[in-house]
């Protein structure tokens with residue numbers, strides 16, 4: 001798939017909240033997107049629109065050749081499971097399942113055979129070797145964050161969307177996570193979309209890897225137009 005993300009005329013209005021408007025964007029194949037902007041500027045909303053978890057109030061969001069909001073819910077779920085990894089800000093690890101069982105879920109829910117070797121490989125890359133049998137409540141916040149990332153990467157998605165993926169990590173772990181994301185993206189020809197306040201990511205992305213990244217800074221909410 002020729003990974004590319006494009007949105008135009010995109011708006012989202014919360015029923016009990018603000019009306020957000022997003023400037024048009026075309027991300028060509030081969031580029032990743034760094035989403036920045038102050039708290040409340042709409043980064044998480046934009047990621048949720050890209051992941052098809054929210055449907056636009058107006059306009060279009062297209063990943064590859066697919067406008068997720070135009071698909072029926074079942075098709076949308078199937079497309080998402082096959083093509084998209086999403087690490088939300090509030091992690092949704094299943095509390096009753098071990099780390100390994102959490103990592104098997106993306107396969108089981110799609111009726112596929114789990115890949116324990118892939119799980120072990122990702123856990124090792126993320127400095128989590130030996131934690132496969134742990135339940136999420138026995139992980140540190142940073143460890144849980146890396147397990148959520150591993151889960152998002154399990155099925156080698158074409159699109160990897162992550163909301164503050166390094167927020168709770170020390171410098172070494174943050175560097176490890178960014179490296180893994182970039183390596184996974186290169187191996188899978190995948191597109192990364194990272195929303196972050198983390199200066200360490202912004203600096204790294206602007207420096208060594210500048211050509212591969214587009215940086216989009218969302219304006220403060222009061223600059224967005226009021227809704228219809």
Ligand SMILES: Nc1ncnc2c1ncn2[C@@H]1O[C@H](COP(=O)(O)OP(=O)(O)OP(=O)(O)O)[C@@H](O)[C@H]1O
Nearest residue numbers: 014016017018038039040041042043044045046221
């Ligand atoms: N469920 C909701 N209902 C009403 N308003 C909401 C809801 N979720 C978010 N908002 C509002 O929408 C705006 C954008 O929120 P969003 O979470 O997308 O911003 P953000 O840039 O990701 O913020 P942060 O960096 O703090 O995570 C904020 O003003 C927020 O208060």
